[in-house]
Amino acid sequence: DAGVTQTPRHEVAEKGQTIILKCEPVSGHNDLFWYRQTKIQGLELLSYFRSKSLMEDGGAFKDRFKAEMLNSSFSTLKIQPTEPKDSAVYLCASSRDGNNQAPLFGEGTRLSVL
Amino acid sequence: GDSVTQTEGQVTVSESKSLIINCTYSATSIGYPNLFWYVRYPGEGLQLLLKVITAGQKGSSRGFEATYNKEATSFHLQKASVQESDSAVYYCALSVNYNQGKLIFGQGTKLSIKP
Numbered sequence: 640d641a642g643v644t645q646t647p648r649h650e651v652a653e654k655g656q657t658i659i660l661k662c663e664p665v666s667g668h669n670d671l672f673w674y675r676q677t678k679i680q681g682l683e684l685l686s687y688f689r690s691k692s693l694m695e696d697g698g699a700f701k702d703r704f705k706a707e708m709l710n711s712s713f714s715t716l717k718i719q720p721t722e723p724k725d726s727a728v729y730l731c732a733s734s735r736d737g738n739n740q741a742p743l744f745g746e747g748t749r750l751s752v753l
Numbered sequence: 754g755d756s757v758t759q760t761e762g763q764v765t766v767s768e769s770k771s772l773i774i775n776c777t778y779s780a781t782s783i784g785y786p787n788l789f790w791y792v793r794y795p796g797e798g799l800q801l802l803l804k805v806i807t808a809g810q811k812g813s814s815r816g817f818e819a820t821y822n823k824e825a826t827s828f829h830l831q832k833a834s835v836q837e838s839d840s841a842v843y844y845c846a847l848s849v850n851y852n853q854g855k856l857i858f859g860q861g862t863k864l865s866i867k868p
Contacts, residue, residue, distance in 0.1 A: 642798075672854045682844070682858040695855070730799065737854040741789060746798035 641665065643745035645731050650750045657719040660748045663712060664733030672742055673706050673716050674730040682730070688714065689737070721752045755780050757845050759859035766835050767867045774830040774862045776819075776845035786847040788821050788828045789856065794841045802830075802843070804853070837866045 644663040652658045664671050673685040686706035687695040696706065703722070708714040718725055728749050732742035756779045766772050780786040790802040790812075803812035808823040819830045828845060845859040 670852075670854050674856075681860045682846075682856070684855060684857075687852075687855060732854060734854050737852040740853060741801045741804055742854040742856075743801075744791075744799040 643731055643733050643743050645729075645745035645748050647748060648746065650748055652721045652750065652752050654723060654752055655720045656752075657717065658721055658750065660716040660718075660729050660731075660750070662714045662716070662731035662745060664714065664731070665735075665743055666712065668733035668735050668743075669711075670734045670737040670742065671708060671714050672732040673714070674732065674744075676728040676730060676747070677726075685716070685729075718750075721750075723752045726750055726752050755782050755786070755847065755849055755857050757847055757857055757859035759845055759862050761862050762860065763863045763865070765865045765867060768837055769834050772830075772832045772835045772839075772864070774843055774845075774864070776828045776830065776859060778826050778828065778845070778847050780826075780847060780849070783849050783851075785823065786849060787851070787853055788819070789846040789848070789853075790817070790819055790828075790830050791844040791846060791858075792841045793844070793861075799844070835864075835866055837868060840864055840866050 646661045671688040676682045685697045688708045691708045705717045728747045730747045732744040734740045734742040787806040789804045792802045803814040805812040805821040811820045817832045842861045842863045844861045846856040
């Protein structure tokens, strides 16, 4: 089975730009998660979808971060406008049933905002 | 709130020696969270090493073990004899609301193996 695929692997943006990160979950997985990893804060949950419905959108990240899942095989994370403090690794993960199965993680997108 | 603490940011162990990486947790929103160890090998993505969902049980994988100790609120990772291939960053995590994807992670412990 293919794993979780994230594109691009690296992204460089100027402050104020809009960037869109993409994620393809494992086929047949119903739960999808977006995480952010920074040196200071570590790994933090940004958003959580179940069967394409947004279940959680990570309070502190609401204003400039928007995750969407238009179909069961594709999700995007939009950051608008970007700020230097958004520089981080963004991880996507999916599982067939989050209540009984630990998620598989993608390799992440490293975002640098100048 | 819920949290996970890994006290060591970096650990160096000689090859074939034993290892323990400490993890303690606080779970105020849920009595018995599920507990996990994830690992990131150099150049690879984050992957599940082991998990334990029942207090008092032990999980094991690839020679690593961790026991869910609810009295001590600990979930330390141990290995009897490390190899160079174990060099990686190890993350302890707990899940809330019985959803294993909604994870709270510790800060991670980087393990380096001395040949």
